[in-house]
Amino acid sequence: MRSLEPKVGDNTKPSWCSPVPAAPTPMFSKSLVVLAALATVLASPLERRVTCAGGQTTSNEACCVLFPVLEDIQANLFGNDTCGDASHTALRVSFHDAIGFSMTNKSFGTGADGSIFLFGETELSYPANLGIADAFNLEAPFINGHPEISVADFIQFTAAVSLTKCPGVAQPTFMFGRVDAKAPAPIGTVPQPTDNIPVILARMGDAGLNAQETVALIASHSIAGADDIDPNLQGLPFDSTPSTFDTQFFVETQLRGTVFPGSAGNAGEVMAPIKGELRLLSDSNFARDSSTSCFFQANVNNQQLMANNFKAAFAKMQSLGQDVSKMVDCSDVLPPVIPLPGAQQAAFFPSGTDQEDVEQACATAAFPSLPVLPGPLETVASIFQDPATDGNCDDDGSGCVLSEFPTAAKRSSSEL
Numbered sequence: 080m081r082s083l084e085p086k087v088g089d090n091t092k093p094s095w096c097s098p099v100p101a102a103p104t105p106m107f108s109k110s111l112v113v114l115a116a117l118a119t120v121l122a123s124p125l126e127r128r129v130t131c132a133g134g135q136t137t138s139n140e141a142c143c144v145l146f147p148v149l150e151d152i153q154a155n156l157f158g159n160d161t162c163g164d165a166s167h168t169a170l171r172v173s174f175h176d177a178i179g180f181s182m183t184n185k186s187f188g189t190g191a192d193g194s195i196f197l198f199g200e201t202e203l204s205y206p207a208n209l210g211i212a213d214a215f216n217l218e219a220p221f222i223n224g225h226p227e228i229s230v231a232d233f234i235q236f237t238a239a240v241s242l243t244k245c246p247g248v249a250q251p252t253f254m255f256g257r258v259d260a261k262a263p264a265p266i267g268t269v270p271q272p273t274d275n276i277p278v279i280l281a282r283m284g285d286a287g288l289n290a291q292e293t294v295a296l297i298a299s300h301s302i303a304g305a306d307d308i309d310p311n312l313q314g315l316p317f318d319s320t321p322s323t324f325d326t327q328f329f330v331e332t333q334l335r336g337t338v339f340p341g342s343a344g345n346a347g348e349v350m351a352p353i354k355g356e357l358r359l360l361s362d363s364n365f366a367r368d369s370s371t372s373c374f375f376q377a378n379v380n381n382q383q384l385m386a387n388n389f390k391a392a393f394a395k396m397q398s399l400g401q402d403v404s405k406m407v408d409c410s411d412v413l414p415p416v417i418p419l420p421g422a423q424q425a426a427f428f429p430s431g432t433d434q435e436d437v438e439q440a441c442a443t444a445a446f447p448s449l450p451v452l453p454g455p456l457e458t459v460a461s462i463f464q465d466p467a468t469d470g471n472c473d474d475d476g477s478g479c480v481l482s483e484f485p486t487a488a489k490r491s492s493s494e495l
Contacts (some may be wrong), residue, residue, distance in 0.1 A: 142409035162245035162322040164465040172214035173238030180400040188264030190400020195231030198263035199479030207269035209450025210307040216470030220487030231257035235397045245302045247419035249326030249386040252394045256406035272347030272359040276368040294374040295392035300330035304462040305357045307340040314462035315357035326426045329378040332366045334436045355459035372440035380426040431456040
């Protein structure tokens with residue numbers, strides 16, 4: 080193997096060269112020369128790249144296997160999805176798989192291990208995993224088409240790629256080399272929207288995620304919707320901008336609830352401030368509980384804080400239960416993120432709401448002053464449901480067997 084250290088050339092002058100007096104070199108010029116040379120030496124290892132069979136380059140040969148997977152899911156799983164249902168679905172299942180882990184009880188599962196699909200008939204029958212059958216139907220055909228990587232890696236890689244579809248996220252990372260589960264995670268590892276904050280934080284803490292990291296992960300609800308809380312409605316967004324990773328979720332969850340998007344009395348749901356929007360009971364409590372309210376409010380109108388905290392917490396979550404020392408950093412395989420224009424980073428109160436609607440909870444900082452979105456009262460549109468999320472896997476876990484799903488075919492133009 081070639082050495083990664085640059086060769087140093089021999090710059091000794093030949094004996095026949097007569098010394099020519101040179102003008103004194105200013106000290107700052109010498110410093111710049113030294114710094115430039117040092118920068119070249121330090122940068123050299125980073126410029127060493129491996130060229131894969133398809134012509135792509137990466138920092139580690141082990142990552143080459145991911146490029147065919149990326150090409151397939153970009154074209155045929157996501158298609159023209161622009162932070163829509165397919166992206167939301169892929170992101171959601173990554174948490175439901177990874178959280179099956181405990182630092183104190185080995186029977187709780189091995190974390191981000193693919194068990195939610197490998198033992199789909201068991202885990203997808205759990206009440207907390209209601210709706211994850213959509214993810215199974217979406218991803219199972221592609222998992223079968225790519226046996227060269229583990230199911231665990233497929234789930235987390237697809238989730239990381241899904242983030243790059245959503246304007247506003249920080250560039251995600253991806254560690255490669257997860258080991259698949261040998262047994263299902265038990266019931267009770269996934270928090271539910273009906274759980275109170277102490278119960279949720281205890282479960283998350285047992286998995287290795289603290290209160291601040293838990294709130295950071297809830298930022299995923301800015302690009303999400305509910306399909307099963309109201310039994311008669313699907314694709315109900317949690318904020319008014321469900322295709323943009325922005326801070327509106329943290330604004331709108333703090334506002335006084337006045338309306339249900341559909342019927343009242345659904346478990347895990349409380350009133351939302353805007354028609355068409357659904358608010359989870361647990362999200363409402365995170366915004367108002369003394370142990371989390373200031374972490375929650377800090378995200379309002381602070382895009383960089385929200386994006387960076389989510390990136391760090393998500394990377395940690397994706398490796399729960401896995402030995403990171405045996406994994407490879409394949410972050411450079413991921414597509415670049417879509418930047419959020421500065422004007423769209425500014426948070427606002429939706430039409431018909433204002434500062435008076437804020438239910439202040441953080442005791443140490445006032446809620447930021449925001450402009451009111453002009454125009455008539457808004458009804459938030461439901462998220463279009465990707466037809467690929469329908470299939471033989473049902474919400475009770477029946478039919479959720481990987482070996483029974485055919486390999487994915489290319490999407491037709493009508494499905495893209």
